[in-house]
Amino acid sequence: MIPEPLWFVIAATFGLVFGSFVTSLSYRLPRDESIARGRSRCPACSQLLSARDLVPVFSWVFHKGTCRHCGARVSWRYPVIELITAAFFVAAAAFVPEVAHLGLLLAMTPMMVALAVIDTEYQRLPNVLIAVLAVLAIAWRWTGDGALLAGLAVAAIAIVAGILIDAGYKALKGRGGLGLGEAKLIAVGGVALGLGPFLLFLSVTGLFGVVLSAFWQRVPGSRAFPFGPAILASLWICLTGGEFMLQGLVSLLSG
Numbered sequence: 001m002i003p004e005p006l007w008f009v010i011a012a013t014f015g016l017v018f019g020s021f022v023t024s025l026s027y028r029l030p031r032d033e034s035i036a037r038g039r040s041r042c043p044a045c046s047q048l049l050s051a052r053d054l055v056p057v058f059s060w061v062f063h064k065g066t067c068r069h070c071g072a073r074v075s076w077r078y079p080v081i082e083l084i085t086a087a088f089f090v091a092a093a094a095f096v097p098e099v100a101h102l103g104l105l106l107a108m109t110p111m112m113v114a115l116a117v118i119d120t121e122y123q124r125l126p127n128v129l130i131a132v133l134a135v136l137a138i139a140w141r142w143t144g145d146g147a148l149l150a151g152l153a154v155a156a157i158a159i160v161a162g163i164l165i166d167a168g169y170k171a172l173k174g175r176g177g178l179g180l181g182e183a184k185l186i187a188v189g190g191v192a193l194g195l196g197p198f199l200l201f202l203s204v205t206g207l208f209g210v211v212l213s214a215f216w217q218r219v220p221g222s223r224a225f226p227f228g229p230a231i232l233a234s235l236w237i238c239l240t241g242g243e244f245m246l247q248g249l250v251s252l253l254s255g
Helices: 004-031 058-062 077-095 099-122 127-142 148-173 180-192 195-217 228-253
Strands: none
Touching: 004 077, 004 099, 058 077, 077 099, 077 228, 099 127, 099 228, 127 148, 127 180, 148 180, 148 195, 180 195, 180 228, 195 228
């Protein structure tokens, strides 16, 4: 058995490493650059980066947020994404005891963070990342209650409902509402979660959407509100502790 403090250190370390992968993925994918080929370069001077330049968080801090080759500023997005991913890994290690589900959640987390970052920066939800997330969601449900047919049925309903909601919003407001990408993410939640946790997921998504939208509108020069991060944050929380949250709500309501 690994001592708990060491277990969290291991989780944080892997989280930083995968967070570094997320920074690369969220930078290259919207630019149609290969993820598998080509070493990392400085965007300003195109200098190939060595291992000392790519240590998560520490390289950015050590070089004071600049490229050591040309002195150009390196965005704070890199250490922030790495630290957020590490925090998710530590939280997963703390709250998910089942080995199979923990492994799947750790695989899903980088995809979810990358999707949230890309949607925030580009208002896009790449299908390739949603597809990977969907496959992992199927595995999650299979290793849980095994009710795949029920999950796929809920996912199909979510897709149809999303299309109808978007069409209705366009008819009333003249612009898009819930995009197909967001509907696909909700469908992923339908595949992974049982009925109770799925309804909780929808409720938390709505709450997060209201809160984040209010915050987003106060950001100077902000574009249309990206709803993807609210869906993804809610999904991650419900995967991690949805059953526990439902039990708490039932206990609270029953007195």
